Amino acid sequence: MRWFGFGFNAFGQIHVGEKLIKGECSDAAEEVKVFSPAELDCCSCCRVKTGCHIRASWSRRACLHLDGDSCVCLCGVSVKDSRGCKDASVSESHLTLAFSDRIESWDLQKEEKTPSWSMGITTESSGPSLNLPLVPGGYIATKPPFYRSLSPHLKAKSLALSAEHAVLLSASGAVYTWGLGSHGQLGHGGLTPEEEPRAVEALWGMPMSCVATGGWHSVCISDGGDLYVWGWNESGQLGLPSRGLRKALQQQRSQQAGATCQDARTSPAEESQEGEKNEEVFISIQAFPALLDITPSCEIRTVSCGSRHTAAVTTTGDLYTWGWGDYGQLGHQTLISSDEPQRVEFFSEQHMRVVDVVCGAWNTFAAVVKEEVA
Template identity: 50%
Template sequence: AMAAPACLWLVFGFSPEEAAGEPGPGPDPWRLEAGPEGISRVWPAWSYVVVETGERPRPARSPAPVPPAGQRGPWPALPSETHLVLRGAAAVGAWRREAALGAALQGEPAWSRPLPPEPPWRRPLPLLPGGFATPRPPFFTALPAGVRARRLVLGTEHALALGAAGEVFSWGGGRHGQLGHGQLEAELQPRLVEALAGVPMQAVAAGGWHSASLSEAGDLYMWGWNESGQLALPSKALAEERAQDEDTGTGSTKLMPCQEQLAAQDAAFISIQAFPALLDLPQDLEVSAVSCGSRHTAVVTRGGELYTWGWGKYGQLGHGNNISSDQARRVEHLVAEGLRVEEVVCGPWTTYVRVREP
């Protein structure tokens, strides 16, 4: 019998070498090394990534942390630059990063919370019984009794919850329109995104200051900050950069608008989209997964292709350069290699892609 195609994780963008002040690996993706046991999930932070291998996660390129005595089973993670939150079978705890990146979890966690033994809590972090965890203090926040969330994601200043019936709630900071309520004010409690009411959603994603929601039909809605084109809507800042490149002879004149065109298009530029906007992908492609970085966005289509857009300074868009884009573009490197994309996870300045080899 023929062996099944192998899965591997590829990475575009900010590298561990760059985090250490060394030259990065270049524009091509590199493999996330996992050893013989393979990687099932990844959770990126700014300068490191936690990977799940076997029974527990570990920081990549570092020895595996040993869970506290008496706790076994899967260990979903939630990292930040200061803490690593791990959920075990009986409790959830947060360790300081320097303790979590060693050969073992040193000492007591900075914060912990017991979990009820029954029924088993299988929803992904950051959801917890009665509320949700964050990778920064105070670590736990209660949810209102009327909010039944089955998925929750955290941006830099805001949160999105996917309700049991496919509705979307948002709260937190709103100064960049990332809450989707048509205004730029903060919300202290989860509030229904009314513009999406009646459209059942299957997934939500939160970037630094932008948001995305994926309908059950495969349609993608986006809202929030568009400074780097992360909404795939016309960005004035990127248009001005393209025009400057054209003036200096470093850009492609085929794609660069002239100054007169910029002035005529000024009214069409969008810096903040305070209501959800339906995204028109090339060829009416249907989306199966979405993830948001600090200022970029990536989606997987139902055909197994990867499209990215937004901020590209570190090559996180996967197009072999460091050019930002306000248009959804297919990552041709994966197509050329015959790789089918199965999952995408955006870190702040990176894009982690799980692919299946032919």
């Protein structure tokens, strides 16, 4: 399995360019914006291989290596205190490590010899294996107080955290959300906050298998492979019509048309079509979950969200992305944003099948395997 990345690269999250090595600040597109999928650089002692999992924040990329003596690398540099860890998560300020007997959070902005926070785990309390940020009895937040308790009645299976809201998937497949709801990201139909986990009633009775959060939007996948989206759509991150993106595209086309034929006039038929386009319903905030059809013939396997973009992998191994693309995080080898899911053609052209995807705030990481030729 190989990992590729594209999008924001100002801190060397994808590859370390010449100017980054020299410590120079550069606005060059090839240093900061990677708009064509590039295979990840990694340290010489820990190659990116089968047991590697990616964790990402805005400026950091962590590689969790589970082959042999497990460890964590931050942008290629091995974290010595991570030997033997079972899971990891990274934020702008902290690296959290899960071991079989404890949870540790290390302050990345300070050089300390001990973790800034830790919590012991007993064999009896550990129960079924949980993935961070879930821990026995609760979850680990991105800022102090790190440990937050959860009601045992929720029976949490997985949890997705953004800076302002949380989405929980229960063992029964029900979805619960809480936190700030100013952009409809909680899915309850309003814009008000929720202090405690509240079931998303619109999804009740439809078991879900996966949840993810962006900056101000949320998504989930049903057991049948259907994708549901809700929250903010200003950059097309929900895959629904965005007025801002359509207007920008229309202006771009008008400028191109004006440059090629300044004297051209619009025919009555074209004016009629333009009128129909203007009547299209645009969505800025989707406060209830909406079903998003990416491709009629494929089910969705997994999904991840950046700050204002979304990426989904189908069961056939195709990667689709949509939303904000100013840093090339959509992988279409352009810097264009899109409010329509589009397949990342690079991987199919290279005869690669995508098996996993992880989004940082402004970038995307995809795990691929070589496609078997019949």
